[in-house]
Amino acid sequence: MAERFSLKDHLFNPQSLSELAAEYAAALPDFDSKAFMTTVIPGLDSRELLERLEWISDCIQGQLNADFSGMADQLEVAMPVELNPDLTDDDFGRFIHAVPGILAVRHGLEEHRERALDLIHEATKRFSMEFYIRPFLNRWPDETWERLIGWAKDQNYHVRRLVSEGTRPKLPWAKGITIDPLRPLELLDILYTDPTRYVTRSVANHLNDISKIEPDAVLARLKSWRKEARQTKVEFDWIERHALRTLIKQGHANALAHLGYRNDLDFEAALQLDARQVAIGDAIELSCEVFCKETVPVLIDYVMYFHKPGGAERRKVFKWKQAQCEAGTPLQLRKQHRLKKDASTFTIYPGPHRVELQINGQIVADTVFTVR
Numbered sequence: 001m002a003e004r005f006s007l008k009d010h011l012f013n014p015q016s017l018s019e020l021a022a023e024y025a026a027a028l029p030d031f032d033s034k035a036f037m038t039t040v041i042p043g044l045d046s047r048e049l050l051e052r053l054e055w056i057s058d059c060i061q062g063q064l065n066a067d068f069s070g071m072a073d074q075l076e077v078a079m080p081v082e083l084n085p086d087l088t089d090d091d092f093g094r095f096i097h098a099v100p101g102i103l104a105v106r107h108g109l110e111e112h113r114e115r116a117l118d119l120i121h122e123a124t125k126r127f128s129m130e131f132y133i134r135p136f137l138n139r140w141p142d143e144t145w146e147r148l149i150g151w152a153k154d155q156n157y158h159v160r161r162l163v164s165e166g167t168r169p170k171l172p173w174a175k176g177i178t179i180d181p182l183r184p185l186e187l188l189d190i191l192y193t194d195p196t197r198y199v200t201r202s203v204a205n206h207l208n209d210i211s212k213i214e215p216d217a218v219l220a221r222l223k224s225w226r227k228e229a230r231q232t233k234v235e236f237d238w239i240e241r242h243a244l245r246t247l248i249k250q251g252h253a254n255a256l257a258h259l260g261y262r263n264d265l266d267f268e269a270a271l272q273l274d275a276r277q278v279a280i281g282d283a284i285e286l287s288c289e290v291f292c293k294e295t296v297p298v299l300i301d302y303v304m305y306f307h308k309p310g311g312a313e314r315r316k317v318f319k320w321k322q323a324q325c326e327a328g329t330p331l332q333l334r335k336q337h338r339l340k341k342d343a344s345t346f347t348i349y350p351g352p353h354r355v356e357l358q359i360n361g362q363i364v365a366d367t368v369f370t371v372r
Contacts, residue, residue, distance in 0.1 A: 008049040011095045012056065014041060020096045024060065027078040031063050050173070053095065057102040068107040072119045075100040082125040083158060089197040091158075093127030101132030113140055117147050121154075124162045133166035134177050141179055152187050157196040164191050164202040170209040181213050185221055192239060193230045200231075200239055207243035211255075215247055219258055249301065249317040251361030261299050261360045267292060267325075271302075271357040271365040279372045280348050281341040287334045288357050288365070292325035300333065301358040307351035307371065314346060317358070339371060 017040055021033035040059040047055055065071045079100070083091050100123035108116025117136060120129045136144040152163045165171065169181040184206065192203050211218045222240055225231070231239070240259060241248075247255035256263050267290055274285040286302060300321045306314040318337070325331045339348050350371050357365040 008044075008047075008052055011049065012044055012052045016094070016096055017041065017056070020056075020099075023080055024063075024078045028063075028074055031078075036060070036063065053098050053102060056096070057099045057106075060099050061103060061106075064103075068112045069115060071103065071107065072100075072112075072115050075103065075119060076122055079122065079126055082156070085156070088157070089201065091198065093158075095127065097123070097127035098129075098131075101127075101129045105132050105135045109135055109139055113143065117144070120162075121147075121151065121159060125156050125158050128158065128165065129162055130165040130168075130171060131174050133162060134171075134175055137167065137177050137179055145183075148187060152190040157194070157199055160191060160194060160196070161199045161202050163187050164199065164206050168202075168206045168209050169213060181210055182217055185210075185217070188221070189225075192225055192236075197235075200235060201242070204239045204242035207239075208246055211244065211247050215252060215255065218243060218247075219254055222258065248299065248361070251358065253361065256299070256361050259299075260297055262296055263361045265292065265294065265296060265360065267298075267359050267362065267364045269357055269359065269364040271355070271367050273355070273367055273369055275369065277370045277372055278339060280339055280350070283336045283338040284369060285334060285336050286355065287332070290325055290331040290333075290359065290364075292327055292331070295327045296325055298323055298325045298331070298359055299361075302335070302337075303356040303358055303363070304337070305354040305356075306346070307349050307353050309349060313354070316346075 014037070018033070018037060021031075021036045024031040024036070025033040036059055039062075040056060043055050043059075044052055061071075064074050080097065083093055100119055104116040104119045104123070108119065113136065120132055120136075123129050133144070133148075148163045148167070151159050154160055164184070164187065167177065167179070167184040167187060168174075169177070188203050188206060191199055194200055194203070207218050207221070222243065226236065226240075244252075244255045244259065248259070251263070253263050269288060269290045271286065271288045274287070278284045288300070290298065290300070292298070298321075300323065301317050302320050303315060303317050306316065308314055320335055321333050323331060341348070348371060352368060353371055354366060354368050356363045
């Protein structure tokens with residue numbers, strides 16, 4: 001069997017850590033890269049991904065100035081060049097460059113707030129500091145907020161993205177924050193107009209987080225922004241779709257209406273599968289035929305109910321097609337769905353499965369199959 005991919009080993013290994021050691025040694029004459037490697041490598045195996053970051057920071061810290069002001073100066077000197085400003089998306093940086101953020105929280109949170117925030121501002125241009133701004137929001141909400149207001153207009157788009165990403169109420173992997181989840185809408189009022197997709201993607205993800213808490217607040221903000229028209233139509237349409245994706249999957253009537261999809265129509269539809277039994281690792285083909293009495297835009301999804309041991313089910317919505325359904329003309333679609341053997345998010349078990357066809361938030365047809 002092929003070895004399962006290990007993200008922690010991919011990110012933190014002798015090669016990546018020797019590169020990190022070389023950066024520090026080149027910037028700090030007293031940094032002993034050999035001693036760092038001798039210490040850090042044996043401590044990796046027993047630690048998970050985020051624990052490895054803490055361990056790496058331990059090993060770096062041991063060779064830095066004990067005074068935080070001096071430590072921060074050393075960390076800034078040792079930083080690699082800023083991420084390429086010519087890129088506009090998916091330039092997250094390298095996890096090995098999270099060390100300044102970790103040490104800013106450890107040693108700057110209580111007594112060196114302003115210097116620590118300066119350090120985070122510089123570090124996020126190399127690797128996103130979204131995890132490390134959050135303790136400052138919790139400890140110093142108003143003082144940190146003033147920084148974020150200014151950073152929302154920073155020249156560097158990584159800093160602007162940090163303002164949105166770091167204040168998300170449901171940021172994956174991150175510790176919670178205690179501020180009102182609606183307060184960052186003030187920041188998003190600035191950021192949704194950003195010309196960089198890396199920033200607007202974060203804004204949309206942030207709104208999607210809020211939609212799970214206060215959906216009406218998100219819809220109201222989007223309506224307001226749409227009226228302001230301070231973002232290009234193409235980009236704003238993308239932000240809206242991405243921000244409302246969870247509500248759309250849930251069939252939220254107001255979210256569907258906001259995007260122009262009516263859920264008061266009677267659709268005639270049939271859903272078929274190419275097989276009633278399928279093995280784990282194979283694909284099953286879905287086909288549907290939809291009849292509409294009026295010509296309307298339609299958002300077609302399918303909902304899988306995955307069998308779990310004990311008879312429980314796991315529900316997951318999958319996107320299928322955004323289309324125009326012409327009155328009196330059948331809309332025919334086909335889609336292959338592979339039942340991945342080594343899916344990273346959940347395990348597929350043998351047993352009965354269901355699939356439903358969802359159009360504009362309505363379940364209009366369903367069928368069953370068995371996984372071997």
